[in-house]
Amino acid sequence: MPRFAANLSMMYTEHDFLDRFAAASADGFEAVEYLFPYDYGATDLRRRLDDHGLAQVLFNAPPGAWESGERGIAALPGREAEARSGIDRALEYAAALGCPRVHMMAGLVQPDATPTERAKHRDTYLANLAWAAERAAAVGVDVLIEPINGRDMPGYFLNRQAEAHAVVQEVGAANLKVQLDLYHCQIVEGDLTTTLRRDVPTGRVGHLQIAGVPDRHEPDEGELDVRHLFGIVDDLGFDGWIGCEYIPRAGTSEGLGWLNYRGESA
Template sequence: MPRFAANLSMLYPEHDFLDRFAAAAADGFSAVEYLFPYAYPAEVLTRRLAEHGLQQVLFNAPPGDWAAGERGLACLPGREAEFRAGITEALAYAAALACPRLHVMAGIAPAGMPWEPLQAAYQANLAWAAAQAARQGVTLLIEPINGRDMPGYFLQRQQQAHEVLAAVGAANLSVQMDLYHLQIVEGDVSTRLRQYLPGGRVGHIQIAGVPERQEPDRGELNYDYLFALIDELGYTGWIGCEYRPRAATSAGLGWLQRWR
């Protein structure tokens, strides 16, 4: 049976962030993920996890200047020092939170810049980061993100992501397969699951309804079918619930109760 993690950056917006841990636990979640922990001391987050019996399964490395529109630094030549400082900070949080996975955002490709230096910077940065993460048993994830929600994002397709894994060659580098982004960019979701899950290089899955990014029981994807397929293919990792609730989060969790 799939194991579901609550994404606290999107779920429970009716609560302050630090109160979302209790809300997720009350709804039966045993694991959480979110975008960034850096606004809070690690010990504050660790205490919330412990108080509510929750496991931290994923968060993102620093993305650069998020407010200014940056969405990662990994593909940007000339930003290597800032990228490395961010990975160092992220790994310190991962150690404190006992979190085994970090998502490293690729970044927005600068307009007019040739592809080759971006690809070279991306692969070199990931190789360095994977070596640092391996020292503490952390897996790094890269995630194709659709260009409608995030115009110009460097990594958008599953094949591109798996080609990056092959080029970098780090055992602790995997793909974060978000089925919402996958459906928008490529479609044919069940075929992609059959193609990539058996290879063992998908380290995390995320879900949302398409196209509104709401609960997975709403929209054009048949998640009951997809969850059964994910089970059939032997995936045992977490599935992050990264969607925007239509109303109060708890009231929209009927789909989850069916899968418990």
């Protein structure tokens, strides 16, 4: 049966952030993820996890100037020192929270970037990911990369599953993996069943995420057949987590009826 982690950056926003752990636990979640932990002390976050019997399964490395519109810096030439310092900070939090995965965001690229400029971005990305994976491997943490759709995040460097898997294979680190968000994948390329059946058995998919398409509400709203998709995930024996990275249409708890679909094949 698929295992689901509540994304506390998007879910339970009717509560203050530190109170969302209790709310998720009360609804039966056993794990959480969120964008960033850095506004809070690791000790405080760990206490919330322990008090409510929750596992921390994912968060992002520092993304650069998020409030100014940056969305990662791993593929930005000239920002290598900042990207690597950010990974060290993320790994400190991962150790304190017992979190086995950190997502390293690539960043935004100008739409008129030349092939030569894009190649330089890619070289920077590969070098930073190789460095991050080596640092993370020493403490038993996986580094993840995620293709993100250009409608929600115009200019994001990484958009397609094949691109992400090519990067992982080229770096060649066992702990560098793909974060497969079915919401982003459906918007960019679709064919989710084939994608899952093709990529999950490779061992290169380290985490899944889900949201309804096209409006990013509950997974059972819109064009995705979540009963079918969860059945495919189950049939493939995926033993990781599925992050619920969606924006509840109304109250979070009131919209959790979709969880009744888990584990059911079409």
